[in-house]
Amino acid sequence: MKFFFGILIIAAGIGLILKTEWIIENFGGSAWAEDKFGTAGGSRTLFKLIGLALIFIGFLLITGLFEGFLDNTVGRIFVRPS
Numbered sequence: 001m002k003f004f005f006g007i008l009i010i011a012a013g014i015g016l017i018l019k020t021e022w023i024i025e026n027f028g029g030s031a032w033a034e035d036k037f038g039t040a041g042g043s044r045t046l047f048k049l050i051g052l053a054l055i056f057i058g059f060l061l062i063t064g065l066f067e068g069f070l071d072n073t074v075g076r077i078f079v080r081p082s
Contacts, residue, residue, distance in 0.1 A: 006061035013054030020047045 016023070021044070029043035037045050060066040 002061045002064065002066075006058045008058075009061065010055050010058035013051040013058060016051035016054065017048050020044050020051075023047060 024043055024047070030046055033042040033046035034040070036042065039045070057066070060069050
């Protein structure tokens with residue numbers, strides 16, 4: 001099941017990267033991204049970065065490394081009781 005969800009997430013990430021212009025035309029840009037990235041293409045950059053993050057998460061799910069990645073990064077914030 002993780003393999004199937006991983007493939008879907010990777011496909012969503014690729015779609016987000018390839019169809020960034022369509023998304024901006026239909027849903028509008030992000031004022032926050034335009035302000036923080038400091039360029040006229042801030043929204044495009046944000047959507048492409050989100051797409052890359054989705055692809056990364058999809059590959060983690062397919063390879064079974066997602067839980068280990070979370071435990072070793074943000075998992076240290078939430079310490080489990082012994």
